[in-house]
Amino acid sequence: xxxxxxxxxxxxxxxxxxxxxxxxxxxxxxxxxxxxxxxxxxxxxxxxxxxxxxxxxxxxxxxxxxxxxxxxxxxxxxxxxxxxxxxxxxxxxxxxxxxxxxxxxxxxxxxxxxxxxxxxxxxxxxxxxxxxxxxxxxxxxxxxxxxxxxxxxxxxxxxxxxxxxxxxxxxxxxxxxxxxxxxxxxxxxxxxxxxxxxxxxxxxxxxxxxxxxxxxxxxxxxxxxxxxxxxxxxxxxxxxxxxxxxxxxxxxxxxxxxxxxxxxxxxxxxxxxxxxxxxxxxxxxxxxxxxxxxxxxxxxxxxxxxxxxxxxxxxxxxxxxxxxxxxxxxxxxxxxxxxxxxxxxxxxxxxxxxxxxxxxxxxx
Amino acid sequence: xxxxxxxxxxxxxxxxxxxxxxxxxxxxxxxxxxxxxxxxxxxxxxxxxxxxxxxxxxxxxxxxxxxxxxxxxxxxxxxxxxxxxxxxxxxxxxxxxxxxxxxxxxxxxxxxxxxxxxxxxxxxxxxxxxxxxxxxxxxxxxxxxxxxxxxxxxxxxxxxxxxxxxxxxxxxxxxxxxxxxxxxxxxxxxxxxxxxxxxxxxxxxxxxxxxxxxxxxxxxxxxxxxxxxxxxxxxxxxxxxxxxxxxxxxxxxxxxxxxxxxxxxxxxxx
Numbered sequence: 001x002x003x004x005x006x007x008x009x010x011x012x013x014x015x016x017x018x019x020x021x022x023x024x025x026x027x028x029x030x031x032x033x034x035x036x037x038x039x040x041x042x043x044x045x046x047x048x049x050x051x052x053x054x055x056x057x058x059x060x061x062x063x064x065x066x067x068x069x070x071x072x073x074x075x076x077x078x079x080x081x082x083x084x085x086x087x088x089x090x091x092x093x094x095x096x097x098x099x100x101x102x103x104x105x106x107x108x109x110x111x112x113x114x115x116x117x118x119x120x121x122x123x124x125x126x127x128x129x130x131x132x133x134x135x136x137x138x139x140x141x142x143x144x145x146x147x148x149x150x151x152x153x154x155x156x157x158x159x160x161x162x163x164x165x166x167x168x169x170x171x172x173x174x175x176x177x178x179x180x181x182x183x184x185x186x187x188x189x190x191x192x193x194x195x196x197x198x199x200x201x202x203x204x205x206x207x208x209x210x211x212x213x214x215x216x217x218x219x220x221x222x223x224x225x226x227x228x229x230x231x232x233x234x235x236x237x238x239x240x241x242x243x244x245x246x247x248x249x250x251x252x253x254x255x256x257x258x259x260x261x262x263x264x265x266x267x268x269x270x271x272x273x274x275x276x277x278x279x280x281x282x283x284x285x286x287x288x289x290x291x292x293x294x295x296x297x298x299x300x301x302x303x304x305x306x307x308x309x310x311x312x313x314x315x316x317x318x319x320x321x322x323x324x325x326x327x328x329x330x331x332x333x334x335x336x337x338x339x340x341x342x343x344x345x346x347x348x349x350x351x352x353x354x355x356x357x358x359x360x361x362x363x364x
Numbered sequence: 365x366x367x368x369x370x371x372x373x374x375x376x377x378x379x380x381x382x383x384x385x386x387x388x389x390x391x392x393x394x395x396x397x398x399x400x401x402x403x404x405x406x407x408x409x410x411x412x413x414x415x416x417x418x419x420x421x422x423x424x425x426x427x428x429x430x431x432x433x434x435x436x437x438x439x440x441x442x443x444x445x446x447x448x449x450x451x452x453x454x455x456x457x458x459x460x461x462x463x464x465x466x467x468x469x470x471x472x473x474x475x476x477x478x479x480x481x482x483x484x485x486x487x488x489x490x491x492x493x494x495x496x497x498x499x500x501x502x503x504x505x506x507x508x509x510x511x512x513x514x515x516x517x518x519x520x521x522x523x524x525x526x527x528x529x530x531x532x533x534x535x536x537x538x539x540x541x542x543x544x545x546x547x548x549x550x551x552x553x554x555x556x557x558x559x560x561x562x563x564x565x566x567x568x569x570x571x572x573x574x575x576x577x578x579x580x581x582x583x584x585x586x587x588x589x590x591x592x593x594x595x596x597x598x599x600x601x602x603x604x605x606x607x608x609x610x611x612x613x614x615x616x617x618x619x620x621x622x623x624x625x626x627x628x629x630x631x632x633x634x
Contacts, residue, residue, distance in 0.1 A: 053537055075536045088534035092552050105539035153538065 004189055005029035005052070005157055010061035012047050021047040023213035024061070029157075029206075034183050034190045036204035038197060040236065044213040045193045049159050052191065053082045065156055076105070082159040085166070087146040089134035095145050096121070096130035102153040120148045123182065140171045147179075151186055160192040164199055176202050197237045201225060209233045225285075227360055234283050234362060241289075241329050242362070243282040247274045254356060257282060261327040266301050269356040281362040286332040288358040291319060292351050299353025305329065307348045317343070321350055388611065395604035402599045412601040416609075419602060422590055429570055429587040432501055436508035437566035443509065444516025444561060451517065452524035470514040479578030482507045486579065499581030507579040508572065512565030519564065519625070523557035560621035567617050571610070 005028070012022040022044040029035050037045040050056045052063060054075035063070045065079060081102070089098050100117040108116075121127050124144040134142060143166070150158055163179065164172045180203050183190050194200050200207050201221035209216045209224060209232075217229040228234035231242070245259035245266060250273055257266040259282065268282060295302060305321040308328055312335075319331045329352060344350070369377070395413070399406035416422060447467050454460070470478060486496055486503050496503050531553070535545040551558075573588040580586070587610075591603055 053533075055533055055536075075533070076539045076541055080537070082534070082537045084530045084534055086528060086530050088528065088530040090531060090535070090549060101535070101540075102538035105544070149534075149538070 004031040004066050005191070006062075006064040006067075007048075008062040008064070010048070010051065010058045010063060012044075012051060012056060012058050020044075020213050022051070022058070025213075025215055026061075027208065027215065027218075029189060029191065031189055032187055034180065034192070034203060034205045036192045036194060036200035036207045037210055038194055038200040038207050038236075039210035039216075040195055043210040045195075045210050046161065048210075049082070049161055049191070049193045052157065053080055053159055054078050079156040080159060081150040081153055081155040081157075083146045083150045083161065083163055085161040085163075087134075087142045087166070089142055089145055089149075091134050093133075094130065095126065095132050095134070095137070098134065098145055099130075099148045099152055101149060106153065116152055120152045123151075123185070124148045139167055140175070143167060143175070147182070151182075151188065154186075155188060157189045157191060160190060162194055162196075163192060165194070165196065172199075179203060201237070209236060211236075228283065228362065230363055231281065239286055239330055241284050241286065243284075243327075245280055245282050247276055247278045247280065249276065250274065255280075255361065261323070261325050262303055263324050264301075264303050266359075267356050268359045268361060270361050272361075282359050283362050284354060284359040286318065286330040287316075287334075289329070289331045289352050289354050291321070291331045291333050292353075293348075295351040296353055299351075300356050301354050301359070303329070303352040305350060305352065307344050307346050307350055309346060310344050312343065319344060319350075321352060391604050392608045392611070395601065395608040397601055397604075400601065402601060402604065412605040413609075416602045416605045422587070422602070422606060425585050425587045425590040428501065428584055432504050432508065432576075432584075432586060433566045433569040436505045436512055436569040437562050439505065439509040440512025440516050440565040440569075441558060441562045444513035444565070445520050445558065447513060447517035448520025448524060451521045452527075467517050468514055470511050471518070475572075475574040476578075478511065479507070479575040482510070482575070483578045498583070499579060500583040503579045503581070504576050504584060504586070507575050508565075508569040511572070511575065512568055515564050515568065516561035519557055519561040520554065523554050527553065556624040556627050560624040563617045563621040563624075567614055571614065 007025055007027040010022055010025045011020065013020050025044075025048060037048060039045045047056060051058050052070075054070065054073060057071070070078060090101070093101070096117055099120055100113050103113045103116060118127065118130075121130055124147055126141060126144055126148065129137065129141065134145065137145065143163070147163075164175055167175060176199065179190075192200070192204065201224075204221060206219065207221055207224050208218045211232050217224055217233045219227075224233060225237050228237065228240075234240045234242070243257075243259045243261050243266065245257040245262070247255055248258045248265070249256040253269060253271055255268050255270045255272070255274060257268065257280070259266055266282060274280070290296065290299070295304075303321075303323060305323045308320040308322040310320075311318040314335070316332050316334045319333055321329045321331060323329060331352060394402055394405075396408050396410065397405055398409035398411065451460075451464055451467065457463075482503075483499075486499055490496060490498075496506075527550075531549055532545050535549045536542065540548065571588055573586075573592055576586050577589060580589070587606075591606065594600060594603055
């Protein structure tokens, strides 16, 4: 697949700002991808989005869409449309007129405008609400009008700025599936900006995790989650336990480690052949740790600790376990049994364990 | 706690309102007086309204005032809107605060000073370039524009600072060129504020006496000038009738503009 969107060393500094908003980003996005820019606020993801839309000009670098340089192309002439975080629906126009706005600007014939607008409203299941004003819509309906309005021009690229943030939790979960379905139907490249890792992972085909104006890691959602390249990515995508450790010995495909924090020998599946004594950081996600009141003899990595805190969430419980070293390990235990009472109590002695493949070694 | 007023507060409020609106009420009541004497009640009549409309001097002055108010409100709207845009959209430029202070200066400037300085300016200009040739309607309009645009720019700036810029960006993104965006998005959304500003400038111009007196010439006499000079010669019940009509018109204008400002506030929040 040819790259439709190409960013080449894009830099943006705002006048008077201390840090560089976007600090040399190069990125290729293929046609038909659902791509997510994920990062905390101030990481430059929104600036990048605004540069693609044409509201900001890069100080350095090039943005190409289908090979065409966008440097001097104003927003109204770009084959790009955007769904705004606030939705930015025109309050003085009906839903129909909002959606038809782009086609009217393109001076399409009237019957074509009516047909395409109606079809787009049907696609987002708002066919019956065309005559309403935005003020009479619910949050979810507004979001769908904004999506329809941005899609009706059939852009080469659709930009979505925090598309689900303004919705409540239940609606957000339903809308995730809906957005992916719509994207597959229209076949347009989607570029989403979000600070919500769940949102990015559940919808995108690829994620770029951004930090301080740079891309920290780029990959498929499971890649980024299971093999984080560094501490920032590991910590930003869900919670993670980190153990400072040294290499004690190596076997083919396995690193034997010792860690003062863990207070027990550890081992991890890793193809690298590192010298003895090399300091590394071992990272393991809370849901990959097994927790029991008895020690399972099959566990390769086994720790002992006492329960420090329990947060019951319904489908799972987050348990904090204090090790002898004082290190707190976070474990997410699925509540498989339908059990009331008889939960873990603070101060109780528990055993933790995980297989070699469950943990990963962080580069930095 | 009950919501009832204590007797003391009720009396104070009644006195306050009587002080503010008593004179106005008496003007309205006596405009329907049959007697020629302004202070003696002699039964209900609309006679003075009829005489008022037959009074050519007053009618001509009313027309002059109307003409001046129309032109100066329109001029103030155009310049004040431009100024309001600069103040709210261009947050950084050298001398921004000084510019803002200069724009709102006429709001607090004593009218006598404004009037006098404009008169001196017009006289000096006439001597230097021969324009304006004499003083009259055009000089009053210029003077009223300087006053009205200060009010308009304050109203427009307030509206624009509550304006969601992403609406304009969305229109731009959907293919509308900048002027089209202004015409179909910005203008309709700030229209109530524009109307409110225009009405405000119109009212200010229509009832201004001081600045108009300074900047007028022999050719133009505005309504407030006629009223003021006729009162000095002795009260005529016609003036009461005129005052009542003006009161109704001005009150209607202010009510409409206040409504519009309130509506813009609400729509700005959505």
